[in-house]
Amino acid sequence: MQTAIRRPVRPTISHWLAPLVWLLLLLGACWGMSWLEPLFRLAEPDSRDIIYDRADFIVLLGRHLQVVGVAALLAIGIGVAAAIAVTRPAGRDFLPMVSQLASMGQTFPPVAVLALAVPVLGFGNLPVIVALLLYGLLPIVRNTLAGLESIDGGVAEAARGMGMTGGQRLWRVELPLAAPIILAGIRTSVTINIATAAIGSTVGASNLGDPIISGIVNGNIAYVLQGALLIGLLALSVDSLFARLQPGSPD
Amino acid sequence: MRPNSVLISLMLVLLATWLGLDAVSVAANRIVPGEGVGVGGIAGWPGVLTSLMPMLAVLLLAWRPTGRHLRLALMLVILMLTALPLWLVVAAAATVDPSLPQARMAIGPAVWIAIFVLLLALIELRGRVPLPSWQNGLLYLLPLLSLALSLMLDLEPLALRQEYQVRKSAFLTAIGEHLLLVSAAVGISLSLGVGLAMAMRHWPRAQRFGFTLLNFLQTIPSLALFGLLLAPLAWLSDRYDWLAALGISGIGWAPALLALIAYSLLPMVRNTYVALEEVDPGVIDAARGMGMSRAQIFRQVRLPLGLPVILEGIRITTVQGIGLTAVAALIGAGGLGRFIFQGLGQAAMDLVLLGALPILIMALLADALLAALTEKIRPGGTH
Structure with missing residues (x-):
């Protein structure tokens, strides 16, 4: 059962090559942005400042990852726990409401969620984390529910027949079988959150969105390009990392 | 018959937030930060008790969720959603000083949470009470009508409406x-x-x-x-x-x-x-x-x-x-x-x-x- 959902072992380096390359490009761009100055000069020939220098790119990257990471960890913890709780006999009553809420919440635009979090929580990192958490929860809850519900009744029956307790069935049978679908939900959630966190720099959170916003405000396209390049590379690194973790995904 | 634990928990959350959080916040103009006002500060004790009645009723009905009880609970939830905009009109009249034309009232956390919780209750009840589709449509129409009515009537000080009026x-x-x-x-x-x-x-x-x-x-x-x-x-x-x-x-x-x-x-x-x-x-x-x-x-x-x-x-x-x-x-x-x-x-x-x-x-x-x-x-x- 376990082997069925794991990929066959492959030479490790080539397996992790794509995420590694994206990651190296990202770090390289963070540290070596000033070397690219002639290139950005093409986009902004008249401006004095070409390279965004109000903060180190690596610091901005760290803050971006911190906000997304905290929100993702909380969302995974709460989301998976909630989905498990409503599929146990004691919490079954809540299942219809939670699953409807999770699918309805998907239609909420992330920007609107972020904008609505600010009046309640003020400016800064906190509303961004809360908005990312709320929005990131939904794909995780929905996919965990889908994963747990999709398990063949015969499998659960067999596990019960083997004398497994409820907890053992959950940890050894249900969660491993649902893992690929749960992971797909986490991937969606994190991808959306990297994008939404960037918009968070309009509400006072400092991260990789800063150069873009500052570039738009000051009419400096070079800043915009630097921020966009880094966020794009970050999103691609994280996404390709998930693609390797996720068995049976197309790329 | 087992009590409906979903409805009971929703109503308990509603009761706690309704009594514990600010219902509206009032400011003298657009710039100063608003001052929170609780439910008690708007309509006094009689008002608070009246507003608690339907919540407690739903709580009791959910204890023995027969078909008839759930239908009644559904009506009460709709009633509460319909009453909320009218209640805001009352709140505006009670808290906003009419001599200050710039004064404005913003909707507070208690009301936002109430709307959210009531909608959740509606989702839960709609799954359990079978209704023909025209009645279904009518259900959602009532709160919307009441919202439109209160906007036309007397919600001048509502900050959202003021922002709209300007632009x-x-x-x-x-x-x-x-x-x-x-x-x-x-x-x-x-x-x-x-x-x-x-x-x-x-x-x-x-x-x-x-x-x-x-x-x-x-x-x-x-x-x-x-x-x-x-x-x-x-x-x-x-x-x-x-x-x-x-x-x-x-x-x-x-x-x-x-x-x-x-x-x-x-x-x-x-x-x-x-x-x-x-x-x-x-x-x-x-x-x-x-x-x-x-x-x-x-x-x-x-x-x-x-x-x-x-x-x-x-x-x-x-x-x-x-x-x-x-x-x-x-x-x-x-x-x-x-x-x-x-x-x-x-x-x-x-x-x-x-x-x-x-x-x-x-x-x-x-x-x-x-x-x-x-x-x-x-x-x-x-x-």
Whole structure:
């Protein structure tokens, strides 16, 4: 059962090559942005400042990852726990409401969620984390529910027949079988959150969105390009990392 | 009969937040921070007790959830939702000093949470009380009517309404721009998507590459994509006068539309491809056996059978586009996002709401309408 959902072992380096390359490009761009100055000069020939220098790119990257990471960890913890709780006999009553809420919440635009979090929580990192958490929860809850519900009744029956307790069935049978679908939900959630966190720099959170916003405000396209390049590379690194973790995904 | 634990927990949350949090906040003008007022500060003890009655009643009904009790609980929940706007009118009259024309009242956390919890209760009850569809529609109409009535009657001091009054025409323009951008993006990506999906069916080699590229585009965060499009478009419009004459530049609707199309392509192509590809081979065989030509099979079998899946793609891209267009306001594309970012800039939260609430409602409406349409045209009728 376990082997069925794991990929066959492959030479490790080539397996992790794509995420590694994206990651190296990202770090390289963070540290070596000033070397690219002639290139950005093409986009902004008249401006004095070409390279965004109000903060180190690596610091901005760290803050971006911190906000997304905290929100993702909380969302995974709460989301998976909630989905498990409503599929146990004691919490079954809540299942219809939670699953409807999770699918309805998907239609909420992330920007609107972020904008609505600010009046309640003020400016800064906190509303961004809360908005990312709320929005990131939904794909995780929905996919965990889908994963747990999709398990063949015969499998659960067999596990019960083997004398497994409820907890053992959950940890050894249900969660491993649902893992690929749960992971797909986490991937969606994190991808959306990297994008939404960037918009968070309009509400006072400092991260990789800063150069873009500052570039738009000051009419400096070079800043915009630097921020966009880094966020794009970050999103691609994280996404390709998930693609390797996720068995049976197309790329 | 087991008590309905969902309704009971919802009502307990409602009771706690209703009594514990601020119902409205009142400010003398737009600049000073508002001062929170609890439920007790608005209508005194008699008012608080009256407002608690329906909540307690639902709590009791949920203890023994027979069919009749749940139906009654549903009516009470609707009643509470209908009463909320009228209650805001009372709150405005009680808390806002009429001699200050600038005074305004913002909706507080207790009321927002009440709306949310009551909607959750409505979802729960709708799953358990079978109703014919016209009654179903009527249920949602009542609270909306009451909201419209109170807005017309006497909600002058409501801050959201004041923000709207000041920029009535800008608001309508923004909604128009928003809808125009979304529908243009969906329309263009639909025709492009159908073409691409057909091409992929024709040249299977292109399929893997195409999907990889579209996946790649989808991964790039919206703000980054808008930013990356800025430079080449600005360069192009500098270079070619006719592009500039069309209104294309680095800032504005052109990069927004391009980015929206880029994002819409993946769901559109994927769904169209799946729709055309995954028709049951037996059905195609049967059609061929009846002597249909390839073109006939495509028009009369594949397309009608695949239409619901294509519509699903349209639904995903429309809902996604409504949200992304809000971000596009940052690069000057207009739309409702402008109010959000203006509001955030001025720390005027009611202005943020004026942008965010319609976006939310538009997304929910588009989702519901397109889902209903998909259900309607599904071959074999509604399920």
